[in-house]
Amino acid sequence: MIACDIAIIGGGIIGCAIARELSRYSPQTLVVEAANDIACGTTKANGGLIHSGYDPAPGTMKSKVNARGNKLYSAWSKELGFEFIRTGSMVLAFTQSDCAHLQTLLENGQANGVDGLEIIGPERIHELEPQASPNAIQALYCPHTGIVDPFDVAIAAAENAAANGVEFLLNAPVRSIEQQNDSFILHTPKGDISAKWLINAAGCYADTISHMAGGEHFAIDWRQGNLLVLDKNVTAKSIMPIYPVPTPTTKGVVVMGTVHGNILIGSTAIMREKGDLSCYAADIEELMAGATKLVPSLDVRSSIRQFAGGRAVITDTNDFFIGQSKLQHRLFQAAGIQSPGVASAPAIAEYMVECLRNAGVPLPQNPHFNPIRHAPEDFDIASTEHQDELIQGDPAWGRIVCRCETVPEAEIVAAIHRTPGATSVEGVKRRCRAGMGRCQSGFCQSRVVDILSRELGIAPAKVLLENPGSEIVLGPVKGDD
Numbered sequence: 001m002i003a004c005d006i007a008i009i010g011g012g013i014i015g016c017a018i019a020r021e022l023s024r025y026s027p028q029t030l031v032v033e034a035a036n037d038i039a040c041g042t043t044k045a046n047g048g049l050i051h052s053g054y055d056p057a058p059g060t061m062k063s064k065v066n067a068r069g070n071k072l073y074s075a076w077s078k079e080l081g082f083e084f085i086r087t088g089s090m091v092l093a094f095t096q097s098d099c100a101h102l103q104t105l106l107e108n109g110q111a112n113g114v115d116g117l118e119i120i121g122p123e124r125i126h127e128l129e130p131q132a133s134p135n136a137i138q139a140l141y142c143p144h145t146g147i148v149d150p151f152d153v154a155i156a157a158a159e160n161a162a163a164n165g166v167e168f169l170l171n172a173p174v175r176s177i178e179q180q181n182d183s184f185i186l187h188t189p190k191g192d193i194s195a196k197w198l199i200n201a202a203g204c205y206a207d208t209i210s211h212m213a214g215g216e217h218f219a220i221d222w223r224q225g226n227l228l229v230l231d232k233n234v235t236a237k238s239i240m241p242i243y244p245v246p247t248p249t250t251k252g253v254v255v256m257g258t259v260h261g262n263i264l265i266g267s268t269a270i271m272r273e274k275g276d277l278s279c280y281a282a283d284i285e286e287l288m289a290g291a292t293k294l295v296p297s298l299d300v301r302s303s304i305r306q307f308a309g310g311r312a313v314i315t316d317t318n319d320f321f322i323g324q325s326k327l328q329h330r331l332f333q334a335a336g337i338q339s340p341g342v343a344s345a346p347a348i349a350e351y352m353v354e355c356l357r358n359a360g361v362p363l364p365q366n367p368h369f370n371p372i373r374h375a376p377e378d379f380d381i382a383s384t385e386h387q388d389e390l391i392q393g394d395p396a397w398g399r400i401v402c403r404c405e406t407v408p409e410a411e412i413v414a415a416i417h418r419t420p421g422a423t424s425v426e427g428v429k430r431r432c433r434a435g436m437g438r439c440q441s442g443f444c445q446s447r448v449v450d451i452l453s454r455e456l457g458i459a460p461a462k463v464l465l466e467n468p469g470s471e472i473v474l475g476p477v478k479g480d481d
């Protein structure tokens with residue numbers, strides 16, 4: 001039996017952010033994750049937009065944590081060494097009724113504490129973003145919106161949490177939960193875990209965890225979204241995120257740059273069966289039409305990847321559910337974390353710690369807490385002098401495995417040996433971008449399999465693309481025993 005004070009169920013951006021925030025204190029904290037890696041759920045399939053907080057209705061939990069989360073991103077990116085660009089953003093209006101909506105968003109934003117919002121006309125729109133549609137008659141400009149690589153944020157938070165003493169148990173889906181005296185017993189295929197307090201950060205499955213732990217009986221729906229990634233050289237290097245006027249359930253199809261220099265178009269929002277990660281022709285058409293309306297010059301056919309994710313929507317509400325359970329006082333919920341969960345993650349973590357403290361959970365300071373996590377070397381963006389130094393130190397820095405994104409062997413090896421490290425081809429891709437470029441791993445996948453096999457000490461046929469059962473190699477072809 002593994003014993004801990006606080007178990008966090010779910011190693012997505014929310015579980016990892018909470019783990020990082022809790023590592024400032026000394027309880028024994030364990031993150032229990034069903035998958036073989038962190039950031040494998042909705043965290044790996046979203047737009048990475050750090051919305052500023054003018055969209056949520058004032059007074060909601062979303063409004064409270066979105067605006068605060070956006071502010072915290074500056075400090076988080078500095079401390080945790082991930083890229084965060086405050087790009088600013090515009091919501092374009094094409095009709096008079098759109099213009100009225102901009103006014104509502106402006107007032108929402110002001111009520112939510114978002115400063116610097118401005119309604120601007122066509123001249124200023126094109127000054128800020130020359131690629132924006134000439135048909136826009138007004139826009140809501142927000143200087144605070146930003147972009148991140150969402151799995152980079154989760155990985156950085158998890159690495160910092162681990163360095164400060166948090167443990168991670170992977171491949172451990174919680175199958176049932178018993179309540180014994182003053183503890184929970186979590187049953188997983190990796191063994192039983194005893195925890196005095198439980199934090200439910202299980203994303204789209206937070207409803208099941210809540211029921212198992214004796215908490216609230218809500219249900220979570222899967223509001224699915226498709227996204228499109230465009231090739232890096234498709235248009236100008238970067239583009240300010242451009243939104244349409246939102247609907248009550250979605251911010252609509254947004255065109256944005258990514259921190260890696262691609263253009264991303266996302267996202268559709270349709271209720272589908274839980275777990276559905278398919279891309280649909282109708283969604284892709286909606287994305288292309290929506291993007292072209294905002295940025296007519298965009299070559300939407302230059303897509304190199306389509307992917308999908310599911311937003312965790314608590315049935316009949318549109319808000320987050322964060323706090324102590326009213327039915328089981330040792331259970332804390334971070335449920336219904338649909339959009340803007342990425343933008344809100346640092347503030348959700350901060351608020352969760354406040355809830356634990358208010359509930360009397362002992363949180364003595366961790367005297368060894370170090371807020372700094374150093375990002376791994378990124379060969380692609382290093383100066384030529386630094387690239388030379390790296391290669392002089394280890395020739396593996398000169399063996400380029402992924403040509404599209406210029407990822408050398410040494411960077412992949414480092415990704416595998418970090419804590420928590422990559423154990424699959426997709427885990428490598430999320431950490432150092434091998435396979436993320438134009439060829440989508442057509443050239444480098446077999447070499448990544450080889451490196452994973454060597455570094456993990458397993459046969460190539462055991463190397464996984466992602467989940468159990470996703471082996472890539474069937475067996476030896478030639479020159480192998």
Ligand SMILES: Cc1cc2nc3c(=O)[nH]c(=O)nc-3n(C[C@H](O)[C@H](O)[C@H](O)COP(=O)(O)OP(=O)(O)OC[C@H]3O[C@@H](n4cnc5c(N)ncnc54)[C@H](O)[C@@H]3O)c2cc1C
Pocket residue numbers: 009010011012013014015032033034035038039040041042043044045046047048049050051172173174175201202203204205206209223224225226227266267268308309310311337338339340341342343344
């Ligand atoms: C299409 C789309 C676009 C989006 N765009 C944005 C955006 O631009 N900006 C923004 O702020 N937000 C965006 N979001 C929302 C954002 O992605 C989510 O709010 C966020 O990723 C939720 O993180 P999470 O950690 O709660 O969930 P997840 O990442 O899903 O993590 C939950 C984890 O719990 C684990 N788990 C589940 N059940 C169990 C169990 N029984 N035992 C152990 N582990 C378990 C899962 O394996 C998973 O790893 C978007 C979402 C979608 C779908």
